[in-house]
Amino acid sequence: MAFTLYSLIQAAILCINAVAVLHEERFLSKIGWGVDQSVGGFGDEPGIKVQLMNLIRSVRTVMRVPLIGVNSVCIVLLLLFG
Amino acid sequence: MDLPHHGYRATKQRARGAPPTGDSVLFEDTSSAASGASSQGFYAPGYNMGEPSNHMQGGVGVNNLFTDPMANAAVMYGSSLANQGKDMVNKEISRFMSVNKLKYFFAVDTRYVLKKLMILMFPYTHQDWEVRYHRDSPMTPRQDVNAPDLYIPTMAFITYILLAGMALGIQKRFSPEILGLCASTALVWIIIEVLVLLLSLYLLTVHSDLSTFDLIAYSGYKYVGMIFTVLCGLLFGSDGYFVALAWSSCALMFFIVRSLKMKILPSLSSDSMGMGSSAKPQLRLYITVATAVFQPIIIYWLTSHLVR
Numbered sequence: 001m002a003f004t005l006y007s008l009i010q011a012a013i014l015c016i017n018a019v020a021v022l023h024e025e026r027f028l029s030k031i032g033w034g035v036d037q038s039v040g041g042f043g044d045e046p047g048i049k050v051q052l053m054n055l056i057r058s059v060r061t062v063m064r065v066p067l068i069g070v071n072s073v074c075i076v077l078l079l080l081f082g
Numbered sequence: 083m084d085l086p087h088h089g090y091r092a093t094k095q096r097a098r099g100a101p102p103t104g105d106s107v108l109f110e111d112t113s114s115a116a117s118g119a120s121s122q123g124f125y126a127p128g129y130n131m132g133e134p135s136n137h138m139q140g141g142v143g144v145n146n147l148f149t150d151p152m153a154n155a156a157v158m159y160g161s162s163l164a165n166q167g168k169d170m171v172n173k174e175i176s177r178f179m180s181v182n183k184l185k186y187f188f189a190v191d192t193r194y195v196l197k198k199l200m201i202l203m204f205p206y207t208h209q210d211w212e213v214r215y216h217r218d219s220p221m222t223p224r225q226d227v228n229a230p231d232l233y234i235p236t237m238a239f240i241t242y243i244l245l246a247g248m249a250l251g252i253q254k255r256f257s258p259e260i261l262g263l264c265a266s267t268a269l270v271w272i273i274i275e276v277l278v279l280l281l282s283l284y285l286l287t288v289h290s291d292l293s294t295f296d297l298i299a300y301s302g303y304k305y306v307g308m309i310f311t312v313l314c315g316l317l318f319g320s321d322g323y324f325v326a327l328a329w330s331s332c333a334l335m336f337f338i339v340r341s342l343k344m345k346i347l348p349s350l351s352s353d354s355m356g357m358g359s360s361a362k363p364q365l366r367l368y369i370t371v372a373t374a375v376f377q378p379i380i381i382y383w384l385t386s387h388l389v390r
Contacts, residue, residue, distance in 0.1 A: 002267050051287060
């Protein structure tokens with residue numbers, strides 16, 4: 001398996017896109033992963049599920065706007081250079 | 083006839099005399115500024131990195147540098163521009179990563195490198211795996227042989243790439259593109275491993291003091307094993323390759339488990355109030371063991387195509 005740095009960047013972009021398209025109220029709340037279901041963990045150890053939900057929510061909040069630019073650049077590059 | 087010689091000598095004297103006066107100088111010693119800034123930092127009290135600036139003194143203070151004041155002004159302006167550019171670059175870089183912390187990882191010496199390589203290849207007799215601290219900050223690799231460093235992984239990575247090129251050349255399969263491909267493949271695997279480790283440490287809320295650079299260092303130690311394996315494979319054929327692979331895998335697994343056990347496992351023993359603490363040490367053990375088991379797999383993956 002021969003990787004280039006560009007394939008790593010492509011894989012990372014695809015993964016972050018996958019996390020960003022998870023809709024809050026249509027999907028995450030239905031399976032119990034919404035933001036309003038994570039307030040149980042007071043004290044010290046939040047647990048894996050709460051950490052994962054926090055991670056998903058923060059990735060969606062932070063990466064929403066930069067992903068627009070990065071995806072556009074990626075699309076243009078793929079169209080031009082295949 | 084006499085004039086250019088006088089100008090040349092005076093230029094050299096100016097280059098020696100400029101730093102104490104604090105004028106705009108092209109190459110100032112940033113290490114002394116850094117060790118002054120990080121006072122509680124990573125350097126032991128007896129260690130002085132400001133030494134190189136000592137023998138830049140002795141300026142006579144000769145001020146008639148060039149007989150042409152325009153050239154003099156141009157030199158000063160150019161050096162101040164370069165200084166501004168250097169400051170801007172430093173500021174931008176220090177926004178992404180702390181240069182002081184990076185310097186800590188490269189503060190090694192020959193004795194440390196030799197002992198660390200011995201431990202990496204034969205860790206079974208090493209007794210004390212605890213990283214020593216000096217007033218609440220970790221000691222530099224010069225004083226503590228257990229401290230992670232980035233010098234060995236970097237050098238081992240570059241040596242591995244060169245060795246891969248040589249191995250491919252011996253088998254007449256070499257081309258310059260393959261070298262770049264090999265380098266980027268190895269780099270991508272390091273990045274993937276560090277990201278997976280960071281993600282798992284975050285998800286399990288392990289509050290250890292393992293920074294990103296520490297993880298890069300521990301991931302990079304496998305290149306030493308890879309180099310040893312490839313060398314044995316080239317010298318002794320396929321049997322030597324598998325023997326060396328088994329040896330370096332066991333040594334590396336032992337090393338990783340012993341080193342990371344100190345950092346990951348007991349770091350939360352003080353405030354685990356019994357709430358789910360039964361799950362935590364198990365999961366941390368799984369992380370440590372999974373990291374260790376991943377090493378031989380990746381060593382085999384990255385070296386088997388070099389030794390046929």
